[in-house]
Structure formats: C-alpha cells, structure tokens
Amino acid sequence: MAEDAKTCLYDLHIALGARMVGFAGYAMPVQYAAGVMKEHLHTREAAGLFDVSHMGQVILRPKSGRVEDAALALERLVPVDILRLAEGRQRYAMFTDDAGGILDDLMVANRGDHLFLVVNAACKAADIAHLRAALSGTCEVEEITDRALIALQGPMAETALARLAPGVTGMRFMDVATLPGGGADLWVSRSGYTGEDGFEISLPEAAAVAFAQSLLDMPEVAPIGLGARDSLRLEAGLCLYGSDIDTTTSPVEADLTWAIQKARRTGGARAGGFPGADRILAELDGAPTRRRVGLLPDGRAPMRAGTPLFASETGGAPVGRVTSGAFGPSIERPMSMAYLPLDFAAEGAQVFGEVRGKRLPARVAPLPFRPATYKR
Amino acid sequence: MKFTEEHEWLRVEDDLVVVGITDHAAEQLGDVVFVELPEVETQVAKGDEVVVIESVKAAADILAPVDGEIVEVNESLVDSPAMVNEDPLGAGWFFKLKLDDLSVLDDLMTEDEYKDFIG
Numbered sequence: 001m002a003e004d005a006k007t008c009l010y011d012l013h014i015a016l017g018a019r020m021v022g023f024a025g026y027a028m029p030v031q032y033a034a035g036v037m038k039e040h041l042h043t044r045e046a047a048g049l050f051d052v053s054h055m056g057q058v059i060l061r062p063k064s065g066r067v068e069d070a071a072l073a074l075e076r077l078v079p080v081d082i083l084r085l086a087e088g089r090q091r092y093a094m095f096t097d098d099a100g101g102i103l104d105d106l107m108v109a110n111r112g113d114h115l116f117l118v119v120n121a122a123c124k125a126a127d128i129a130h131l132r133a134a135l136s137g138t139c140e141v142e143e144i145t146d147r148a149l150i151a152l153q154g155p156m157a158e159t160a161l162a163r164l165a166p167g168v169t170g171m172r173f174m175d176v177a178t179l180p181g182g183g184a185d186l187w188v189s190r191s192g193y194t195g196e197d198g199f200e201i202s203l204p205e206a207a208a209v210a211f212a213q214s215l216l217d218m219p220e221v222a223p224i225g226l227g228a229r230d231s232l233r234l235e236a237g238l239c240l241y242g243s244d245i246d247t248t249t250s251p252v253e254a255d256l257t258w259a260i261q262k263a264r265r266t267g268g269a270r271a272g273g274f275p276g277a278d279r280i281l282a283e284l285d286g287a288p289t290r291r292r293v294g295l296l297p298d299g300r301a302p303m304r305a306g307t308p309l310f311a312s313e314t315g316g317a318p319v320g321r322v323t324s325g326a327f328g329p330s331i332e333r334p335m336s337m338a339y340l341p342l343d344f345a346a347e348g349a350q351v352f353g354e355v356r357g358k359r360l361p362a363r364v365a366p367l368p369f370r371p372a373t374y375k376r
Numbered sequence: 377m378k379f380t381e382e383h384e385w386l387r388v389e390d391d392l393v394v395v396g397i398t399d400h401a402a403e404q405l406g407d408v409v410f411v412e413l414p415e416v417e418t419q420v421a422k423g424d425e426v427v428v429i430e431s432v433k434a435a436a437d438i439l440a441p442v443d444g445e446i447v448e449v450n451e452s453l454v455d456s457p458a459m460v461n462e463d464p465l466g467a468g469w470f471f472k473l474k475l476d477d478l479s480v481l482d483d484l485m486t487e488d489e490y491k492d493f494i495g
Contacts, residue, residue, distance in 0.1 A: 327409035
C-alpha cells in the first residue's frame with residue numbers, strides 16, 4: 001500500500017488534535033477533540049471549517065477562447081445544461097457512462113473564460129483521463145495541484161469569512177467569484193455539502209495554512225472532520241459518491257432529475273448527446289424501476305449502509321438496500337438513504353430493515369431530513 | 377475496580393458486579409447514540425454478546441466479562457445513550473451480574489495493569 005498523501009493542512013490537523021484516517025488515498029481528519037456530535041452541531045449553530053483539499057480541482061480552458069465551446073464540449077459528458085450556465089454561477093452535474101450509470105458527481109462553475117470543476121478525490125484521476133480523452137480537441141484540461149480547498153459552512157460562515165474577504169457578502173447560493181482575501185486570490189463559491197449556507201474556497205497552498213488559522217482564531221469557527229461531514233450531508237439529503245450513487249445507479253434512479261435541465265431532455269434544444277442518454281431519457285419520459293429515498297427507522301437503532309430492506313416482518317427476499325445510514329445529531333434520530341422499487345418508494349411507505357438478525361420497521365421520508373438554509 | 381482486555385470495567389457493589397466500559401473505550405467509540413440492553417434474569421457465559429451499542433461511527437458489542445446472571449440493566453441508557461460518553465465509569469454502567477463465585481474477578485486486570493495494556 002502506498003502511503004496516504006497529505007494535504008497542505010496536514011500539520012494543522014495534527015496540531016488541532018485530529019484523529020486521522022485514510023480516505024481516497026489521503027490522510028484526512030475524521031474528527032477533532034470535540035467529536036463528531038459536537039462538530040456536527042457546531043456547524044449547524046455557528047461555522048465549521050473543513051479541509052477538502054483532497055478533492056480534484058480542474059480547469060477546462062477552451063482552445064478557441066470562447067467559454068461556450070468548453071460548455072458544449074463538457075455537455076457531451078454530462079446530462080446538464082452547461083451552455084446556459086451564466087458567468088459567475090455554479091451548477092451540480094454528474095459524469096454518466098454508456099449504461100446510464102454515474103461515474104462521478106461534480107460541481108461546474110463558469111469563471112468567464114474557462115470552466116472550473118471540482119470532482120471527488122477517489123475519482124479524480126479517472127475523471128481527468130475521461131475529460132482528456134473526450135475533450136482534448138476543444139479544451140486544455142488542466143489539473144490544479146497547487147491550490148488548497150477549504151469549506152466554511154454554517155449560519156455564521158458569512159460573518160466569519162467576510163472579515164477576511166468582505167466581497168463574499170454580495171454572493172448568493174451557487175455564485176462563484178474571485179476575491180482578494182488573506183493576501184491571496186480566493187476562488188470562492190457560495191455552496192457546500194452540509195445543507196447550510198456557506199462557502200467553498202480554493203486558494204494557493206502557500207496561503208492556506210495562515211488563512212485557515214485566521215478563520216479558526218475566530219470565535220465562531222471550529223474545525224470539522226469527515227465524520228460530521230457525513231452526518232451533515234446525510235441530514236441534508238445529499239448523495240455520497242461510491243455509497244448512494246455509482247455506476248450501478250442512474251441519475252433518475254438517484255432522484256437527481258432536478259440536475260437535468262429541460263435543454264438536455266426529450267424535446268429540449270440539446271436533448272441527449274451524453275453517455276447513457278437512451279436509458280436516462282427513457283427513465284425521465286417513463287419511470288425508473290427503483291428510486292433513492294429517505295428512510296426514518298421507527299426505533300433508535302441506526303440502519304447503516306448495506307442493511308437489507310424487506311416488504312414484511314417475516315419471509316420474502318429483500319426489496320432494497322440502505323446505501324447510507326447514521327444518527328442525525330440535529331434531527332436527533334437515526335436516518336438512512338436507500339433504493340426501493342417504486343411500489344415501496346412513496347412517502348410514508350413502511351419497510352423493514354434487518355439489523356443484527358431482527359427486522360425493524362422504518363418509513364420512507366422526504367429528503368432532505370433537515371431543510372437547507374441556503375442564501376438564495 | 378477490575379478491567380478486561382475488551383475495555384470493560386467491573387465493580388463489586390452489594391455482592392453484585394456492575395459492568396461498564398472504560399473512558400478509553402468510550403472515547404474510541406465516539407458519541408454513543410443507541411444502546412440495546414439484555415433481558416434481566418438471563419444467564420450469560422463469558423464472551424456472550426450481551427449489549428449492542430451504536431456510536432456515530434459504528435456498532436459494537438459488549439461481551440459478558442464472566443459467567444453469571446444478569447439481574448439489572450441500566451434502562452436510562454435507552455433514552456440517554458450519551459451517558460456512556462459523559463460518565464462511562466459511573467452513570468453510564470450497562471448491567472449488573474450475579475456471580476456464583478466472586479473470586480473469578482481475581483484473574484482480571486487491575487487499574488494499573490489496564491493502563492499498561494492500553495499503553
């Protein structure tokens with residue numbers, strides 16, 4: 001096994017008392033001294049700082065100089081309207097494969113003369129190869145390896161970040177901007193992975209430790225590890241690639257149809273034209289056979305990833321499976337995401353999760369489990 | 377107080393043995409969010425899985441540290457599982473065992489031995 005890579009904030013994590021784990025080839029903080037529960041609640045009440053420098057940052061620079069050409073090129077890989085993504089805006093997307101499965105999910109920002117992509121750490125090498133293979137004719141595909149990525153999330157994130165970069169107060173959800181702050185140029189987006197208002201900040205590695213330390217010195221800000229990141233995103237109903245979505249799930253099954261704009265659907269201006277379009281459009285026009293749902297166990301035992309789901313308390317084969325499950329510190333109860341056949345996927349439908357040999361009742365619940373508080 | 381390699385503590389109170397997990401174990405587990413207790417008046421053998429706990433990270437079993445009969449369980453943990461983290465050596469106890477012979481506790485670790493064990 002190769003040794004885990006370190007982000008430029010590694011020494012800071014250690015100094016902060018982090019417990020480190022291997023994650024997607026990186027040594028990352030799973031929690032700090034406060035622990036998962038307190039870190040989760042702190043993010044919901046004040047502001048949490050996350051090191052997400054392990055994620056891939058990629059620039060697509062159109063050889064023609066026209067960002068529309070990069071947008072149209074990228075549309076060949078994603079079922080998303082990139083052409084109409086305005087300058088200074090960001091959008092959620094996913095790379096699909098020929099079978100209509102999901103290769104990775106990502107954020108795409110229009111930064112004027114280029115597109116800026118943020119992809120999952122575990123997928124970034126494959127994503128970049130995929131982009132180069134498909135888009136090299138029209139775009140330079142440039143992996144950014146000298147910038148850190150920090151997320152600041154929570155109701156006090158704006159107050160805290162504005163002390164270093166006053167320009168962030170004018171941004172709304174999914175805006176992107178280049179702003180001076182902490183002596184560096186910050187590539188800021190008003191977005192995140194917690195359901196909270198907040199920001200994701202790409203900045204030069206050389207400035208990252210001092211910048212993170214400046215934020216952590218503020219009374220509102222605490223460092224947050226991967227453990228709380230997972231319970232925060234699950235309460236927010238957001239998918240984790242590799243658990244809730246992967247090559248075996250289509251975007252329609254995953255209930256991500258909101259990310260597929262009209263222009264790419266049947267009858268749209270640029271309908272289809274992405275990998276797996278036949279299946280994905282057919283599922284949009286008709287219906288998938290199963291769908292990702294929220295699941296709330298009646299009792300207090302968490303139903304974790306892999307828990308088989310049954311239609312009844314005894315007998316029968318499983319009808320579905322939990323893909324993520326944990327205790328939700330803010331909703332104060334366990335919660336899961338699962339795939340279920342449409343017959344069982346209606347809100348309020350009862351299924352039974354088998355936990356330690358016992359079938360325990362749970363009900364299909366709307367996602368998110370906790371409403372988002374984005375500044376739209 | 378005596379200790380096991382499974383990070384349990386045992387304390388004799390009124391001829392019964394109270395069992396919980398050490399603060400080291402509670403810290404390693406992380407915040408406990410669910411506790412499933414055994415039935416009282418159950419005979420258990422050393423190594424039996426008697427309690428299930430779930431933390432924010434994972435599920436874990438608490439094993440019977442010695443043979444005996446479960447005579448009382450800490451019902452308050454069902455509604456307040458966080459007590460395991462807040463007071464693991466006190467209010468976070470799990471169950472009380474009745475033993476035929478308390479001398480089996482002599483084979484378990486002392487506090488100093490347990491401290492050496494966890495390094």
